[in-house]
Amino acid sequence: MSDKVLVLGELRDGVLRNVTFEAIAAAKKIKEDGEIVGVICGDGDLGEQAQEMIYFGADRVVTVSHSDLKMYTSDGYAQAVLSVIEDESPYGVVMGHTAVGKDLTPKVAARLESGLISDATSIEVEDDEVVFTRPIYSGKAFEKKAIESGLVFATIRPNNIPALERDESRTGEVQSKDVDIKDLRTVIKDVIRKASEGVDLSEANVVIAGGRGVKSADGFKPLYELAEVLGGAVGASRGACDADYCDYSLQIGQTGKVVTPDLYIAVGISGAIQHLAGMSNSKVIVAINKDPEANIFNVADYGIVGDLFEVLPVLIEEVKQL
Numbered sequence: 460m461s462d463k464v465l466v467l468g469e470l471r472d473g474v475l476r477n478v479t480f481e482a483i484a485a486a487k488k489i490k491e492d493g494e495i496v497g498v499i500c501g502d503g504d505l506g507e508q509a510q511e512m513i514y515f516g517a518d519r520v521v522t523v524s525h526s527d528l529k530m531y532t533s534d535g536y537a538q539a540v541l542s543v544i545e546d547e548s549p550y551g552v553v554m555g556h557t558a559v560g561k562d563l564t565p566k567v568a569a570r571l572e573s574g575l576i577s578d579a580t581s582i583e584v585e586d587d588e589v590v591f592t593r594p595i596y597s598g599k600a601f602e603k604k605a606i607e608s609g610l611v612f613a614t615i616r617p618n619n620i621p622a623l624e625r626d627e628s629r630t631g632e633v634q635s636k637d638v639d640i641k642d643l644r645t646v647i648k649d650v651i652r653k654a655s656e657g658v659d660l661s662e663a664n665v666v667i668a669g670g671r672g673v674k675s676a677d678g679f680k681p682l683y684e685l686a687e688v689l690g691g692a693v694g695a696s697r698g699a700c701d702a703d704y705c706d707y708s709l710q711i712g713q714t715g716k717v718v719t720p721d722l723y724i725a726v727g728i729s730g731a732i733q734h735l736a737g738m739s740n741s742k743v744i745v746a747i748n749k750d751p752e753a754n755i756f757n758v759a760d761y762g763i764v765g766d767l768f769e770v771l772p773v774l775i776e777e778v779k780q781l
């Protein structure tokens with residue numbers, strides 16, 4: 460049986476996303492003594508990114524560069540990844556549970572007729588069986604799952620499995636592979652982005668999220684200020700998005716983004732189950748709410764009962780003193 464585990468790297472604007480490094484650590488958990496092979500698809504020279512995967516623990520990296528892989532399409536990337544899997548015959552494949560991971564991995568798994576465990580938050584090996592833990596029912600419960608036969612294929616939730624320490628003394632081979640990408644059914648002509656500033660919400664270590672209690676778009680200003688002093692990102696409940704206080708791209712929860720930062724500060728958020736689904740795995744949760752009975756206090760490590768417009772300025776000043 461092969462002892463290789465492939466890690467599908469993900470680039471954003473040519474830079475590897477953090478979850479790629481976490482996926483390398485996950486691959487090491489799957490096969491401790493196995494060979495960790497990074498895979499990077501894109502366009503142009505991918506050597507620098509391959510080197511970065513090696514610094515984070517990959518033993519070898521295969522790069523697939525093609526003009527049709529410049530932007531992600533499930534058709535094009537699936538062809539490239541399937542071709543690498545065919546060459547390598549790995550024991551396992553891991554990728555981040557990101558928008559791209561959620562789109563690409565089921566397609567690849569279906570083509571291979573293999574199983575897929577998605578959104579794993581931890582991995583244990585018990586008697587040679589790799590057991591993945593994943594949240595279900597919007598985070599109300601967890602299930603443990605293993606793949607009975609065939610490829611051990613999984614996506615991992617960002618910010619749950621810590622990446623290995625970056626080590627520039629690590630060395631490994633970088634191989635470039637040609638893949639004939641053909642019959643693409645869709646091509647991306649252009650991507651028009653909404654302007655967004657600051658730290659990326661889904662990868663932020665600190666998230667300050669506002670809810671309907673913030674009362675207006677202007678009410679979000681102190682949240683942005685706190686996020687700036689803490690080096691974090693601003694998020695929101697759906698209540699705040701529905702009320703037009705902020706953009707839906709900030710929504711956290713069952714139908715929004717899933718975040719697992721080191722610190723999550725919920726400001727004027729009641730703690731509906733659909734909101735908790737997107738943040739309850741955060742390492743430390745602080746809630747600021749004027750209602751002592753608010754459900755958010757049931758998941759919070761620290762709670763401040765009070766008016767957010769009085770609490771936030773004090774908190775900002777205190778953090779500035781640190």
Ligand code: FAD
Pocket residue numbers: 669670671672673695696697698699710711712713714715726727728729730731732733734737747748749750753765766767768
């Ligand atoms: P509210 O529930 O209105 O809470 C506002 C809170 O602010 C209250 O607790 C109040 O005490 C507090 N407050 C008010 N004024 C102040 C003040 N001055 N100082 C301090 N505290 C104050 N929601 C999500 O967030 N994400 C999702 O992805 C999501 N998906 C959903 C999917 C479905 C299918 C459904 C049905 C619902 C979904 N919801 C989602 C909506 C969810 O059920 C709640 O309606 C929503 O989370 C409530 O947002 P909120 O906590 O901001 O508002």
